[in-house]
Each structure stands twice: as C-alpha cells, then as structure tokens.
Amino acid sequence: MSETTVTAAILVIGDEILSGRTKDRNIGYIAEYLARAAVDVREARVVPDVEEEIVAAVNALRARYDYVFTTGGIGPTHDDITADAIAKAFGVGIGEDPRALAVMGERYTPDELTPARRRMARIPDGADLVDNPISKAPGFRIGNVIVMAGVPSVMQAMLDSAIVGVKGGALMLVANVEADGLPEGIYGDALREVAEARKEVSIGSYPSFSDGRFRNQIVVRSRDAEALQEAKAAVEAMLARLKGDARPL
C-alpha cells in the first residue's frame, strides 16, 4: 500500500479526570471520530493542570504524530492554563486576540466581558481560531496542535470545525466477526495463525462481559478491501471449523 498514514495523539488536560471526579468521555469520542476520518490515533494521555506537565506532553506528542488534539483548560478560571502552556510549548507570545473578542462579543455585552471571560480570548501568537458554536469562546490551532474545550458538547462542536483543516489518511476498512459461543481460549491459537499469515491486515480479539457472560468479537482491519474480505472469510472458516470440534464448556 502506498497511501500515507496520518497519525494523531489525544491529550486530555485536567486534574478532575485524574482525581476520578469527572469521567473522561472525550478520548473515546475523538478516537472514534478520527477513525472515521481515516486518522490513526496512536496514543492518548491525561495530564494535570500543571504548566510544565502540559508543555512536556505537548512537545513530546507534536514531535511524534501528525496531529495532537487537546481538550480542557481553556475556560475562564485560574486553573485554565492550557492556552498559556501551549504558547510556552511553541515558544511564542500570547495575548488577547481581537478576533476572539469579536466572536465573544456576539454572546456577551461589554459589561459582561469580565476579566475572567477575557481570559478566554487569550490565544497564542500565530494561532488560527477554532469555531465554538455552542458557547462562542473559541478553541485554536497552532502548528499541528488543535486545542479544544473540555466540556464534551462544546468539544464535539469544535471538533466538527477543526476537522476541516485536517488531512485525512487512507480509509481504514473494518469487518467484525462474532465469535459468540466460542471462548478466546479455544480459538486463540488458530486466530494467531490466521493473523501471522496476513501481514497486510490487523486482527484483534475483544472480549466483553455483560449479563453474566463473556462475548467475543474479532475485528479485522485493513486499508485493502480485498485483503480485508479474504481475512474475514479465513476467520469465519476457522470459527466454523472450531465450532464443529468444540465440546460444550
């Protein structure tokens, strides 16, 4: 395959996630969204609201992947330090952005633009704004880093804006095979043989547990439609063979 893979990392910023007080829903949403956009998410991190931690993570991830998507820390309170940390990571200045103030002016009267709210107009020099149709205060993009809010509904709206400028990689094709009734311990060896003989596909086995029983799904991924179908058929044939052999467990 000659198509280029486009890679990304997700960086979630916020003490409240690490304390367990808020359960992150952004990693899963962004991962699924980018998968559909043919961008491979290779890593995700959660860091606290501590400037040097944010700077270190941003610089590690932006050097390694095509894109970094951050969430959290761009609100109006003192613990919202993401914009300043991103400016520091890029070694650029930061100040009130007239474009950001202008869009915030659509929501707030001049009186309502408190110093706290004006903090949300602080944008690193050279960044482009990312539209926020929900609550106006914008996200931004600088270099390959896209900075979004932490509140899931706001982040999701920002992502729809931000994705427009993101170059998509080759489309990843996916096929699911239900292994219901057969446990991993029975098909694991045969599945490894199927996978090892097919380097152009990626095959994973995903057990889950609900209603008191295990359920297994085998997922085949490839950028090549023909290779995908061939591998899916091989997995199905393997399962059918083992179901014929299997004793009840």
Next chain:
Amino acid sequence: MSETTVTAAILVIGDEILSGRTKDRNIGYIAEYLARAAVDVREARVVPDVEEEIVAAVNALRARYDYVFTTGGIGPTHDDITADAIAKAFGVGIGEDPRALAVMGERYTPDELTPARRRMARIPDGADLVDNPISKAPGFRIGNVIVMAGVPSVMQAMLDSAIVGVKGGALMLVANVEADGLPEGIYGDALREVAEARKEVSIGSYPSFSDGRFRNQIVVRSRDAEALQEAKAAVEAMLARLKGDARPL
C-alpha cells in the same frame, strides 16, 4: 504538612481504545478508587498493542511515580502481549508460572487448558500474582507495576486484590461548593484571588453542561481539615457576595 504523597500513573493498553471501538472505563474507575485510597494519580496514558510502545511507557512511568497500574493485554490471544512487554521493560525472563497454572486449574480441566489459555499463565520472573476471582487467570505485580485485565469487571476485582499491598498516602479531603446560577465568567477573578491566598489547598472549577444549561461546581481539596473548611467558607462567602451583585444573564 509532613505526610508523604503517594503517586501513581494509569497505563491502558489496547488498540481497541485508540480506535474508539471500545470506550475506556478503567481510567475513571481506577482514578476514583485510588483517590479514595489516598493515592494521587498524576498521569494516565493509552498505548497500542505494540511491544516497544508498552515498554517505553512502562519504563517512563515506573521511574517517575510510586505505582503504575496497567489494564489490558493479558488475555489468551496473539494480540495480548502485555506480560512479555512488562518482562522486557524489567529486563527479566518470562515463562509459564506453576502458581498461575494451579489457579487456572480451578476453572479449566487439563483438556481445556489449550495453548492459548496457557499463555495467560505466562508471568515475568519474580512477579507476585494478583488474584482474579472472576475468571481465574491472574494479574501480577512486579516492582511497582501492577498488571490487570482490560475487561472492567475483571479489572475491578483484581484491583481489590492489588490494593492490599499498596501503601496509602495521607488522606486527601474534598469539599464541593455548588455555584449553580453563577457562571464562571462572573466568579473566575474572585476565585483566583481566593485560591492564590491559600497555597495549602487546591481549588478547581468544573463546568458541566446538561439538560440545556451549564452547571458549575467548585471543588476544594486539602490534606488539612482546618485549611479545607476555611477555604470552603471563603468560596461560599465569595459566591454569596457575587450573587448579591449579579445581574441576570
């Protein structure tokens, strides 16, 4: 305060999380669980089922924090490579562990112990087993790294076993103040003043959005009960003052 803080990182291992196919529920659960056990979670990462990525993350995190809790990649299929990666990270050997085979023998007959299932008995040399009351195949602990299953119900049972050997830090006390009715943009500046005057407490502001409206909670954390109560009272007084001033928005 002279108590020692005990720190931890969470490492989630699995392609299925990064593709968005499975939504992680383990970070939030472990974070909340460890917070109650007075262990500070300082970082979380999600990495794919790729040996060098797992090795690099384990070595970076175990050097930096008191404990590392991993989930995922210890099942019976070929994509379950966590145990081997952990052995490599520690530079130790790995093989079938007679203790692990013995506990698995409580669930499986010798015939049922397929080569795939026997993979789940591969434990790095020198590791202690972590009990798995749900599906028997054990987790393990080596050095300061605790290795658990990815399926949430199994992980949760393993965590109850693993926590016994973990030294707890000083108890972190938490107080919540509802800022309902007042937006962050109104109280952000005053809250910063309250926070900056009290270095022995940590104060965060957490907006959420549901049923069409924003809701704000202010969370005060401290290891000192007296400092916590004083800061909580200061936040409440600040909010009461601003509520008196506030115009409807």
